[in-house]
Amino acid sequence: MAEDDLFGFLLLSQTAVSKRATIIKDLKQQDCEIVYQEWVSLDLDRAKKFLQLYSKPDEQANYEEDKVNKLTENSCLALVVKKTQLSATFKELFDGQTSQRDVETGLFSTKYGLPVDSFYYSTDKNNAKECIEFLFPNLDIHNMMENNPRKYLESTVVPILTSGLTQLCKMEQKPEHPCEWLGQYLIQHDPTLSPKKKIYFILGGPGSGKGTQCEKLVEEFHLCHLSAGDLLRKEMQSGSSHGQLIDRMIRDGEIVPGHITIELLKNAMEEQTQSSGFLIDGFPRKLDQAGAFEKWIGDFEFILFLDCPQEEMEQRLLKRGQVSGRSDDNLDSIRKRFTTFVETTMPVVEYYRSRDKLVQVDASRSVEEVYKDIRTYFIEST
Numbered sequence: 427m428a429e430d431d432l433f434g435f436l437l438l439s440q441t442a443v444s445k446r447a448t449i450i451k452d453l454k455q456q457d458c459e460i461v462y463q464e465w466v467s468l469d470l471d472r473a474k475k476f477l478q479l480y481s482k483p484d485e486q487a488n489y490e491e492d493k494v495n496k497l498t499e500n501s502c503l504a505l506v507v508k509k510t511q512l513s514a515t516f517k518e519l520f521d522g523q524t525s526q527r528d529v530e531t532g533l534f535s536t537k538y539g540l541p542v543d544s545f546y547y548s549t550d551k552n553n554a555k556e557c558i559e560f561l562f563p564n565l566d567i568h569n570m571m572e573n574n575p576r577k578y579l580e581s582t583v584v585p586i587l588t589s590g591l592t593q594l595c596k597m598e599q600k601p602e603h604p605c606e607w608l609g610q611y612l613i614q615h616d617p618t619l620s621p622k623k624k625i626y627f628i629l630g631g632p633g634s635g636k637g638t639q640c641e642k643l644v645e646e647f648h649l650c651h652l653s654a655g656d657l658l659r660k661e662m663q664s665g666s667s668h669g670q671l672i673d674r675m676i677r678d679g680e681i682v683p684g685h686i687t688i689e690l691l692k693n694a695m696e697e698q699t700q701s702s703g704f705l706i707d708g709f710p711r712k713l714d715q716a717g718a719f720e721k722w723i724g725d726f727e728f729i730l731f732l733d734c735p736q737e738e739m740e741q742r743l744l745k746r747g748q749v750s751g752r753s754d755d756n757l758d759s760i761r762k763r764f765t766t767f768v769e770t771t772m773p774v775v776e777y778y779r780s781r782d783k784l785v786q787v788d789a790s791r792s793v794e795e796v797y798k799d800i801r802t803y804f805i806e807s808t
């Protein structure tokens with residue numbers, strides 16, 4: 427390690443997390459090495475302990491409720507940064523201050539428009555080490571600082587690589603492209619990339635109330651609602667090359683090829699940084715879509731199935747059709763959608779029921795009655 431190499435840490439709480447891409451890009455442009463990053467969930471007790479550790483010994487630890495709330499309301503992103511003369515870089519990037527302490531508490535907000543208590547950083551060797559040890563108890567910071575590559579790899583990459591290789595060996599049906607498979611495995615299982623966001627699928631016949639119930643779940647559980655149908659309609663209107671195909675398939679109540687829908691879902695999920703999980707409405711409509719989703723995006727918690735008689739759904743959709751402007755809210759398309767639902771989507775429902783990954787509610791009742799049942803599953807799971 428060069429004489430004046432310095433390790434620092436940076437902790438971004440919820441408000442600052444939205445700027446993480448720019449911040450990381452700026453740091454890298456200044457030749458900072460992001461040696462490690464991890465999403466950290468702090469409970470009340472740990473948030474207070476962190477603030478205590480962060481404050482200078484001669485200062486009163488600052489437990490302002492607001493600061494603690496910012497640290498606990500959502501996962502924070504913590505980074506270990508390395509660079510020669512790191513304090514000078516932090517100073518240059520984040521404020522125009524001159525003293526070390528100003529750098530540590532200073533005007534990060536100037537460049538990124540963030541409140542000062544939405545981030546914490548330090549380049550003081552001992553304080554940074556203490557904070558890093560506290561934030562990442564399993565990280566071998568000592569070896570990292572000593573720049574021992576072997577030990578660094580052993581404490582970071584090797585465990586997940588080993589478990590990926592073990593899984594690969596155990597698979598009865600070996601993947602056609604093992605390196606690609608392994609790459610996906612590493613990304614999906616890397617605890618440092620992102621906190622695992624829970625994914626819930628919402629299925630039910632057309633008009634069973636999926637969108638309506640999702641709105642209520644979003645309000646109570648702050649999950650991100652993504653409707654596969656809405657994403658396809660948006661894609662169609664954007665003038666994409668798939669536009670005509672999607673348009674025709676929606677009118678005929680057919681299922682759009684899974685790779686198109688999964689790509690749209692993947693992009694929408696990646697854009698979403700704030701939510702703690704996803705409600706994916708109207709997906710998977712076909713058995714192979716579920717497998718492809720798990721392979722390319724990740725595992726899900728359960729499928730919520732809204733069970734509703736066809737006559738009731740038909741009435742609801744005809745009523746909605748008076749105002750929705752949807753090309754498929756007419757009797758001809760509605761009947762085709764019912765047929766597709768029974769022939770193609772019910773097998774998905776039955777498959778996951780048999781694997782205990784499905785919960786079912788009677789969706790023929792009033793919106794409130796249905797929701798009362800649904801929320802119990804989410805209270806248990808979130």
Ligand SMILES: Nc1ncnc2c1ncn2[C@@H]1O[C@H](COP(=O)(O)OP(=O)(O)OP(=O)(O)O)[C@@H](O)[C@H]1O
Binds near residue numbers: 633635708746790792
């Ligand atoms: N429990 C309910 N009782 C009566 N009407 C309802 C109920 N739930 C939803 N609706 C109404 O039925 C119509 C369809 O509901 P919604 O759009 O939520 O269904 P969906 O399953 O998302 O439909 P689609 O699959 O066609 O997108 C809407 O007009 C909605 O207001």
Ligand SMILES: Nc1ccn([C@@H]2O[C@H](COP(=O)(O)O)[C@@H](O)[C@H]2O)c(=O)n1
Binds near residue numbers: 681763
């Ligand atoms: N996974 C999906 C979801 C939807 N579609 C097509 O969109 C139509 C409307 O879907 P809603 O969920 O909004 O009712 C649906 O009938 C399909 O044509 C799809 O192909 N795949």
